[in-house]
Amino acid sequence: MTSTTSISLANLDHFAHGAPWDLFAELRANDPVNWSEEEEPQSGFWSIMSYHDIVKVLRDPETFTSERFTNLEEVDAEQEEARRSLLETDGARHRALRRLLQGQFTPAAVARYETFLRGLTATTLDEAFAKGEFDFVQEVSADFPIQVLAKLLDVPEEDTGQLIEWGNRMVGFDDPEHADLLMHSPESEEFRLVPFRSPAALEVFAYGDELARARKGKDGDDLVSVMVNSEMSDGIKLSERDFHTNFLLLVVAGNETTRHTISHTMRNLMEHPDQLAILQENPDLIPWAVEEFLRFASPVYHFRRTATKDVEFGGRMISEGDKVVPWFASGNRDDAVFDRPNDFDVTRTPNEHMTFGRGGPHMCLGNALARIEIRVMFEDLISRIDSVELTGEIDYLRSNFVHGIKRMPVKVNLR
Numbered sequence: 001m002t003s004t005t006s007i008s009l010a011n012l013d014h015f016a017h018g019a020p021w022d023l024f025a026e027l028r029a030n031d032p033v034n035w036s037e038e039e040e041p042q043s044g045f046w047s048i049m050s051y052h053d054i055v056k057v058l059r060d061p062e063t064f065t066s067e068r069f070t071n072l073e074e075v076d077a078e079q080e081e082a083r084r085s086l087l088e089t090d091g092a093r094h095r096a097l098r099r100l101l102q103g104q105f106t107p108a109a110v111a112r113y114e115t116f117l118r119g120l121t122a123t124t125l126d127e128a129f130a131k132g133e134f135d136f137v138q139e140v141s142a143d144f145p146i147q148v149l150a151k152l153l154d155v156p157e158e159d160t161g162q163l164i165e166w167g168n169r170m171v172g173f174d175d176p177e178h179a180d181l182l183m184h185s186p187e188s189e190e191f192r193l194v195p196f197r198s199p200a201a202l203e204v205f206a207y208g209d210e211l212a213r214a215r216k217g218k219d220g221d222d223l224v225s226v227m228v229n230s231e232m233s234d235g236i237k238l239s240e241r242d243f244h245t246n247f248l249l250l251v252v253a254g255n256e257t258t259r260h261t262i263s264h265t266m267r268n269l270m271e272h273p274d275q276l277a278i279l280q281e282n283p284d285l286i287p288w289a290v291e292e293f294l295r296f297a298s299p300v301y302h303f304r305r306t307a308t309k310d311v312e313f314g315g316r317m318i319s320e321g322d323k324v325v326p327w328f329a330s331g332n333r334d335d336a337v338f339d340r341p342n343d344f345d346v347t348r349t350p351n352e353h354m355t356f357g358r359g360g361p362h363m364c365l366g367n368a369l370a371r372i373e374i375r376v377m378f379e380d381l382i383s384r385i386d387s388v389e390l391t392g393e394i395d396y397l398r399s400n401f402v403h404g405i406k407r408m409p410v411k412v413n414l415r
C-alpha cells in the first residue's frame with residue numbers, strides 16, 4: 001500500500017503538541033484517502049480526511065463496520081467477544097442496546113439536570129476562581145463531566161474521585177503519565193480481554209456489579225437501574241458482558257471528551273478575546289456558540305471502522321479487513337463545508353460539525369448531555385470573567401485518538 005504523501009498519522013510525534021491541523025489540511029488537499037503504516041503487530045490503516053467522505057463511511061455500516069472495533073488497536077475474535085459494547089455492535093442488536101439507553105439521553109431527559117449542573121458549575125468555578133492562578137484542567141474541567149455522569153449513574157459522591165482515576169488510566173493508554181500499562185507494551189498482554197487492555201477496566205466492572213446488585217428489582221430510574229431492570233426490545237437478555245462493557249462505555253465516553261472540550265474552549269476564548277467579547281456582550285448567543293466550541297475543540301480525532309469487503313473509495317482500493325479511519329477533526333476543518341474553517345467564529349451559522357459523528361447509527365448518544373454541560377459551564381464562566389490569561393505552557397495528551405489537554409495554567413481576572 002502506498003501513499004502519495006509521506007505523512008503517517010500513526011506517528012504520535014505529530015500529536016504531541018495538539019492537533020496537527022496543517023497536516024490534516026495537506027492530506028485533505030493532496031491525499032484525502034491515504035494509507036499509514038503502523039509498527040508490527042498492527043497492520044496499518046486508511047485515513048479518510050474529507051467531510052463528505054467521512055459522512056459516507058459513517059452512513060454505510062454494512063461496508064464499514066464497527067464490529068471489528070473502533071480504535072486503532074487490532075483485536076482477535078476472542079477479544080471482540082469479551083470486549084464488545086454498544087459502540088462495537090451493528091445491526092439489530094445495536095438498535096436494541098441503543099433503545100435501552102437512549103431514553104436517558106434525549107434533550108428533554110438531560111434538561112432535568114440543568115439545576116444540578118448550575119449548582120455544580122457554580123461550586124467548581126467558585127473554588128477555582130478563589131485561587132486566582134491555577135491549572136484550568138485540574139481545577140475546572142477534569143472532574144466536572146464525571147461528576148455529572150456520577151449523577152446519571154446515581155453513584156455516591158465520595159466515589160467520583162475513584163471514577164475519575166479509572167477514566168484517566170483507561171483513556172490515556174498511549175500516554176505514560178496516565179496509563180498503568182501502555183497499550184502496545186508486552187505487559188499489557190495479560191489484560192488483552194479487557195477494554196483498553198487496562199487493569200482499571202476490571203475495577204470498573206467490579207464497581208458496576210456492586211451497583212447492579214443493589215438496584216436489581218428496584219424501581220430506580222438511574223442508568224444502572226435502567227440497564228439491569230429493563231426488557232431488551234429484541235428479546236435477548238442483557239448478558240453480564242453487555243452490562244460490564246456498556247457500563248464502562250458510559251463511564252469513559254462522557255468523561256475525557258467533555259473535559260477536553262471545556263479545556264479547549266477556554267484556550268480558544270483566551271486566544272480569541274474578540275470572540276469572548278462577543279459572548280460577554282451577547283450571552284444569548286452562547287447556546288449557539290457551543291456548536292463552534294465543539295467544532296474547534298474536536299476532542300476525539302477519530303473512531304475507526306473496518307472494511308467488510310473490497311471496495312473502491314475516493315480513487316483508492318480498500319481491501320476487506322482493512323482498518324478505515326474517519327478523522328472527524330479533519331472533517332471539522334474542511335473548507336468544502338466550512339467557510340474560513342480555521343477561524344474560531346462563535347456566530348458561525350450553519351455549523352454542521354462532526355464532533356459527535358454526523359449521521360449513521362453510532363452518532364454520539366450523549367450529545368445532548370455534553371451540549372448542556374458545556375453551555376451551562378460557559379454561561380456561568382463568561383458572566384464572571386473580565387479576561388483569562390495563559391501563565392505557562394499548555395501540555396497536551398500524546399495521542400492520535402483523543403485530542404486532549406493535560407495541563408493549562410491560567411490567571412483569571414474577574415469582573
Ligand code: HEM
Nearest residue numbers: 086087253254257258261303355356357362364365366370
Ligand atoms: C464533547 C463530548 C463528546 C464527544 C466529542 C463525543 C463523541 C462521540 C463520537 C464521535 C461518537 C461516535 C462513535 C463512532 O462513530 O464510532 C460517540 C459515541 C458515543 N458517545 Fe459520545 N461524545 C461526547 C460525550 C458523550 C457523553 C457525555 C456521553 C454520555 C455518557 C457519551 C456517550 C456516547 C456513547 C454511549 C456512544 C456510543 C453510541 C453508539 O455506538 O451507538 N458521549 N461519542
